[in-house]
Amino acid sequence: MDSAYAPQHRGSRVPVGLRAPFSGRTWRETLYLFLNLPMAMVMFTYTVTVVSLGAGLLVTFLGIPVLAAGLAGARGLGALERARARALLGLDVADPGPVRAAKPGLMGWVGAVLKSGASWRHVVYGLLHFPWGIFSFVCTLTFWTVGWALLSYPLWRWAFPAYVDQPGLQLWGDGQGHGAFLDGPAELAVTGGVGLLMVLAGPWVVRGLTQVDRVMVQGLLGPSTLATRVEELESDRGVVVDTAAADLRRIERDLHDGAQARLVALAMDLGLAREKLDEDPQAAAKMVDEAHGEVKIALQELRDLARGIHPAILTDRGLGPALSALAARCTVPVTVSVEAMRRPAAAIEGIAYFTASELLQNVSKHSCAGSATLDVWRSEDRLMVLVADDGRGGAHTGAGTGLAGLAERLAAVDGLLLVDSPDGGPTRITAELPWRG
Structure with missing residues (x-):
């Protein structure tokens, strides 16, 4: 996995901090933050437009279906955002539960969409992500631009005396040619050092910014905690039902193959012993003794089976x-x-x-x-x-x-x-x- 924040690979002599600005993860997250602005603008514009239009038309019959269609569209944009987070952040957020209409037909679907908490969370995401998208885009662009510009300043300082008629980058001036310029060796070294620190810190700044996006995507575009818990309970219920059915089959099999078969054989032996009782009393007595032993074995098997269901000593x-x-x-x-x-x-x-x-x-x-x-x-x-x-x-x-x-x-x-x-x-x-x- 390509990660700027993973432990140093075995055999790599370059520290993690120096590799981070060039790692795939850093640039994927940077691309995600750059795309925040256009995506936030699209979602914000769409959300404000459809909600305002739907609310304005509520005085007529058209308001409710328009609002429902707008919420459905917001869910579609949310799916696009989850795909973007999955591709660039490696964040796999499950889709929220589908809209289940209590009644068939268009109005049943409209009511289900309007009652869906997931639909309204997508609207909240579209509203909140707009200011954050602007902030994260500006921060990322400014940090990377200034960092790389200062780091490479010693390489392009020559452009100032050649084209601008000043010795270097001006820190301050009075407009009459007097001021402080970054033109000496010390100034160049300090400028490059500051740029290097910003470039090395860039991956961690980007990571911090994307953490906010992760929280927003997971909290607003994914399934609710209650829905997730309900799905877990439904799955667990299925496991319990399957386990109970398997236990019943095991008990049935043990009874059929064990105690039941032994009792059937015991009944047959006792029937034979009764027939021989008058003809050969000694043989009949021997068969009764054998049947007595079989009874003891059957009782032990039943005890073992009962212990397997719920042992008496535990109770x-x-x-x-x-x-x-x-x-x-x-x-x-x-x-x-x-x-x-x-x-x-x-x-x-x-x-x-x-x-x-x-x-x-x-x-x-x-x-x-x-x-x-x-x-x-x-x-x-x-x-x-x-x-x-x-x-x-x-x-x-x-x-x-x-x-x-x-x-x-x-x-x-x-x-x-x-x-x-x-x-x-x-x-x-x-x-x-x-x-x-």
Whole structure:
């Protein structure tokens, strides 16, 4: 990435400060600021014209559709501004939500446009960006022009005695040929030094000016915070629904392939035993004993299934004892540390338990570790679950992995999954959950 503000490239002997005035990023941002003036003039003129025309025609029926059409046009200009920011500033701002009409037809669309907050934010942008566009254009043009002119002054000072009949650039004078001129070696050195400082400072001045544009584009031309949050919640709801459906399918599969199949076989064995009861009592008794063993296995499978849905120990005794029991079943020795704290909400407690369960399963199956630790504590309004092991590392949340699915499930409740697992280990995976007591 071409950046005047990125760390110095390995092997480059030119400091960042000296490279910055010639970097692609600096000149792209400079071009953006130069284009601010014409774009601001176009948007301001358009905004004032259509809003004034629409407001003036409100006394007639035409005012409302004209105003709505003007707002739609402002959204189109906003799309052009977002494209300009994306191309020159590298600022990728999502488009605001589309206009959704509650009623079909032209009037439904007109009402939706007029009620859209995004449409009116585009109008505000068109009004506010005009004075800022003038200011940023003038500042950028003046700073770069003066800086480069002073830096190169020793090279073009000869033009003054040759064409203007004065020894150099005049600082002040009385109009009669008396005054101070930049013509001596010291004056030339100072002038060039000031110009050099302005040129070297130029990229940072440009960057500061474009930061204001970034804020304006993101705040006024992008989706609102509320709309973004609604989209996140809709996405999270989809994840929760998919996860719940997958869990139901898993339970159904476990019941069908496990306990249900075993109970069907048990019913058949007991039926055979009843038929043999009169003919061969000893064989029937043996079959009943075998059926008794099958009953015990079926009960254990049902207990395991129930534990997978929501373990009783978690409900009765809390997170600490439940995690200790969970760690005891892990094939790798696990040291458990749970901070003494009041219990969170049952939903958060359950998510923390099943998160730890899945992480410990990964330790057992994939880590090749000799030992692991499980730590749970509360940090302000977050519940933290940390699973670490001394295995081979290489865990990641790439698409298609179990950790990717776990990260999605945590995000559905405003949680976060942080993975630190370099190749060769060790692995540290931290799950953050919102504390809800």
